[in-house]
Amino acid sequence: MKKEALEQAKNVYKIEAECIMEMEKFFDEKAYSEAVDLLKNAERIGASGCGHSGIICRHFAHLMCCIERPARFISPAEAVHGATGYLQRGDVMIFASRGGKTKELLPILEICRKKGVKVITITENSDSPLARNADVVLKQYVNRETDKYNAQGTTSSTALAVIFHILQTALIEETDYKNEQFALIHPGGAVGERLNK
Numbered sequence: 001m002k003k004e005a006l007e008q009a010k011n012v013y014k015i016e017a018e019c020i021m022e023m024e025k026f027f028d029e030k031a032y033s034e035a036v037d038l039l040k041n042a043e044r045i046g047a048s049g050c051g052h053s054g055i056i057c058r059h060f061a062h063l064m065c066c067i068e069r070p071a072r073f074i075s076p077a078e079a080v081h082g083a084t085g086y087l088q089r090g091d092v093m094i095f096a097s098r099g100g101k102t103k104e105l106l107p108i109l110e111i112c113r114k115k116g117v118k119v120i121t122i123t124e125n126s127d128s129p130l131a132r133n134a135d136v137v138l139k140q141y142v143n144r145e146t147d148k149y150n151a152q153g154t155t156s157s158t159a160l161a162v163i164f165h166i167l168q169t170a171l172i173e174e175t176d177y178k179n180e181q182f183a184l185i186h187p188g189g190a191v192g193e194r195l196n197k
Helices: 003-026 029-041 052-066 103-115 155-174 179-185 189-195
Strands: 045-048 071-073 092-096 118-123 136-139
Touching (some): 052 071
16 A cells, blocks of 8 residues: 555544544534434434435434334435325425535425425535425534545545434434344344344
8 A cells, every 4th residue: 555545544533533523512402302303203204315425314214214213215316206205294304415405305305395294404504405494404514524635425424424323322212212122123143143132
């Protein structure tokens, strides 16, 4: 490995660790409480984003299913071709968009508003269309991406995942979710073996 590559690789730890530590400054207790309340009371949860944000939204949907909150990732492409039929009045849709202006998400937002679906937006831009039209806005903070061009979705993906981890962790407490429940739906792998002993 080139010297420059090794230095950049080791610097990833510092960049992402600093981001996570700084994120706590932007923790809005009221906004998170409202978001958790919406998620707790929703029969169904959708999540959508493009690119890296979309990939992390898939992770979030799985986290929700792991605590028995029915959820699915709704592809921006499929959403405008019928997939938003999954969501009904009172359900919750989460949009993840660092800039808050992702064009592919705006038609989905309009559908959600017309259907009476509650909207949570995760973004850095509180003055963006996705933020202004949300019921709850959770602030995303990113110091910089890890590559030298500050362009790849690295630190921003980690920051988004941390926000989703916060929501799941809080929901476990709010819903009094038991490990025995998780054991039933997770018999596979090393985790399943440990839970079901």
